[in-house]
Amino acid sequence: MHAFWPPDASVVSWVVLALILAKWLAQLWLDYLNRQYVLAHASVPPAAFQGIMDEATYAKSVQYTLAKGRLSQVETSYHVLLLLLVLFSGILPWAYRLFAGQFENSAWVSAAFLFVIALTLSLPGLPLDWYHQFRLEERFGFNTTTQKLWWLDRLKGLLLAVALGYPLLVLVLKLIEWTGRWWWWWAWAAILAFQLLMLVLAPVLILPLFNKFKPLPEGSLRERLLSLAERTHFRTRSIQVMDGSKRSRHSNAFFTGFGAFRKIVLFDTLIEQLAEPELEAVLAHEIGHFKKKHIPKTLVVSALGSLAGFFALSVLAHEEWFYRAFGFAPGNIAAAFLLFGLLSGAVTFWFSPLAHWWSRHHEYEADAFAAQVLNEPQPLIGALRKLNEKNLSNLTPHPVYSGFYYSHPTLLERERALQGLLLPA
């Protein structure tokens, strides 16, 4: 008779297989639901938008949504197949023996092993990413990236990972050697410190590696936006314009950094697409995120999440069955990190609706702030409508699908919330 605990390695394999398949089926089902819903609404745009998005644009947005859905189904299944192959074929322990046989065992070598495996595992995704950019986005008129730029972006990403990711990985593995059973606490603190540092440094050092940033030029728009910043007591040195049009015709605005390093960035494509009052509304929305402290709040919650992750990893790294189920020798900490990295997505996936619900809550708050500051919701509604039109957004996602995946409420939801606000006269 087998005792229930510790579990047999084969039982662990079956449980992991079930978790991976459950996530896969859920993804396929969500895609299917969304597709049926979009098809059901394909012939007539939602009543609220008749006369706003013309029929040809609406039809194009439906085609775009369906094409993205098809590609996402292929991607999902492809990645599941690869994951199962990598986990259960014995290729990982084989690669580890090959690697460990060449070098002395140290944190530097373990980190290099993890790094090489992560890099290798990212390669099979490249063709699909390429197809997405140069076939799908191209077909709908969004792509402005050249082949050269696309490959250069990947190369820069790789070099950044080597320069920042590899030393960080070595540090974490060293901390395990140095700090004993509370290592997970120290590793978490090191990662958190790194994240905080990046929050400050990324806008200054990393984003400029990929895009050019220029202060918004003198003129009526700049005056209008700076006066809004003053009215809302949002101290800012400048508002930056990013050359987003270098890669894509999609438009956006974002807000990064904190303290003296904060930065509001408008895509050049956004400035091209929106009228001045609408751009003011978008900036008011971004200032709303700042005023409602959304960045620090999100940071605290994600830090707690990663603490839970490190704790779980430290528990699993103690268990023999965790290693044996995938053909590794117990106590091999590099293997524990690798397996945890490959498997955690099958669990965290189920938390994504909660995280997205919270994010949507922040969007409503920022919208309400913008409407209040501008004394009317109209400019923001106008901006959102144009953004949805220009980006060919799906106006009719299935509610379960958008509830699961959407970080922003849909156009209809945002308009309803904005119109329902009781604004002071």
Ligand SMILES: [Zn+2]
């Ligand atoms: Zn927002």
